[in-house]
Amino acid sequence: MVPQELKYTKEHEWVRVENGEAVIGITDHAQSELGDITFVELPQKDTEIKKTEALSTIESVKAASEVYAPLSGKITEVNEMLNEKPEIINESPYTKGWICRIHTADISEVNTLLSATDYEIYLKENE
Numbered sequence: 001m002v003p004q005e006l007k008y009t010k011e012h013e014w015v016r017v018e019n020g021e022a023v024i025g026i027t028d029h030a031q032s033e034l035g036d037i038t039f040v041e042l043p044q045k046d047t048e049i050k051k052t053e054a055l056s057t058i059e060s061v062k063a064a065s066e067v068y069a070p071l072s073g074k075i076t077e078v079n080e081m082l083n084e085k086p087e088i089i090n091e092s093p094y095t096k097g098w099i100c101r102i103h104t105a106d107i108s109e110v111n112t113l114l115s116a117t118d119y120e121i122y123l124k125e126n127e
Contacts, residue, residue, distance in 0.1 A: 007113035025098040034060040040082040073102040
């Protein structure tokens with residue numbers, strides 16, 4: 001399940017642009033590989049982040065994994081629900097399980113991300 005309207009990274013993050021901000025989360029593939037998510041270390045609001053820097057850490061019964069910033073900018077909001085219910089990412093990775101919002105420094109960076117079709121091809125090539 002790869003929503004067509006989103007953009008993706010090869011590290012399995014997704015991006016949805018809304019009103020000049022980027023909503024960021026991890027893909028269904030990523031949450032599936034991690035297994036049952038037990039903890040999410042959320043980024044700090046108002047932090048400046050550069051593309052490819054570690055943004056968050058997700059811990060599961062299998063492993064801990066870094067989430068990398070797909071875009072540069074300032075973190076404007078974090079999904080506080082994940083503090084109480086980190087498993088929301090397993091249940092709803094593309095809607096309720098978002099991690100943070102970033103006000104992008106350069107919205108054109110979105111054009112460097114993978115389309116849904118390209119991400120699906122990437123997944124098939126790396127199975």
